[in-house]
Amino acid sequence: MNNSYKVILIGDKKTGKTAYLDNIRYSTYNNEYIPTMGVNVHPISLNTNYGEYIFKIWDTAGDDKYGGMREGYYIEADACIVFYTENSDHVKTDKLLKKFLEINPDAEVVIVWSKYDQENERNYIENMSYTPAGYKYIRRNNYGCFQVSVLSRFNLFEPEKYLLRKLTKKVDLYFGDHIMSSKL
Numbered sequence: 001m002n003n004s005y006k007v008i009l010i011g012d013k014k015t016g017k018t019a020y021l022d023n024i025r026y027s028t029y030n031n032e033y034i035p036t037m038g039v040n041v042h043p044i045s046l047n048t049n050y051g052e053y054i055f056k057i058w059d060t061a062g063d064d065k066y067g068g069m070r071e072g073y074y075i076e077a078d079a080c081i082v083f084y085t086e087n088s089d090h091v092k093t094d095k096l097l098k099k100f101l102e103i104n105p106d107a108e109v110v111i112v113w114s115k116y117d118q119e120n121e122r123n124y125i126e127n128m129s130y131t132p133a134g135y136k137y138i139r140r141n142n143y144g145c146f147q148v149s150v151l152s153r154f155n156l157f158e159p160e161k162y163l164l165r166k167l168t169k170k171v172d173l174y175f176g177d178h179i180m181s182s183k184l
């Protein structure tokens, strides 16, 4: 059984990709912004009712200055989590996703609107959701889509669960206790 998947975090700078991964791994939250240089790779363990799965998470740099090999990191990925915030560069992020899908046409995609603890972020999505066009826009082609907060841990594991259900084709997969292990 293949129980290991390569998952890329994509998004503009300061959208919370590294904060998200750190919180999953260590339950920590750091207010300070330290830009990612190139990429950092960390495996995480997901404990489910179907046993253990591993996501090898590739946390890429959003800042073009530190992009490193960029598309080189996307090769042979199984899935990506695409991070947006109200003020991030959506056009640029859409282009990154397009590039990702050119390289991995069959990969699974999930959209994250991060920093849900902030009122402006919540209002932004709520206003967008009023119109069908706005709704389509925030969901980007009907991919899975979640509002997430690292700070309050709101919906933290929903993107993982969504992706894992798609990748394993097990619609009733759920997480047990001790979802993550940072032992890896």
Ligand SMILES: Nc1nc2c(ncn2[C@@H]2O[C@H](COP(=O)(O)OP(=O)(O)OP(=O)(O)O)[C@@H](O)[C@H]2O)c(=O)[nH]1
Pocket (backbone or CB within 6 Å): 011, 012, 013, 014, 015, 016, 017, 018, 019, 020, 030, 031, 032, 033, 034, 035, 036, 037, 060, 061, 062, 063, 114, 115, 116, 117, 118, 148, 149, 150, 151, 152
């Ligand atoms: N309020 C709030 N702030 C957050 C949240 N997640 C991240 N941040 C803050 O957003 C800033 C950027 O977070 P990072 O995780 O470093 O952003 P990044 O997407 O990895 O940035 P790059 O590595 O440059 O691509 C930091 O100051 C974090 O503390 C959140 O859920 N809520």
Ligand SMILES: [Mg+2]
Pocket (backbone or CB within 6 Å): 017, 018, 019, 034, 035, 036, 059, 060, 061, 062
């Ligand atoms: Mg980062």
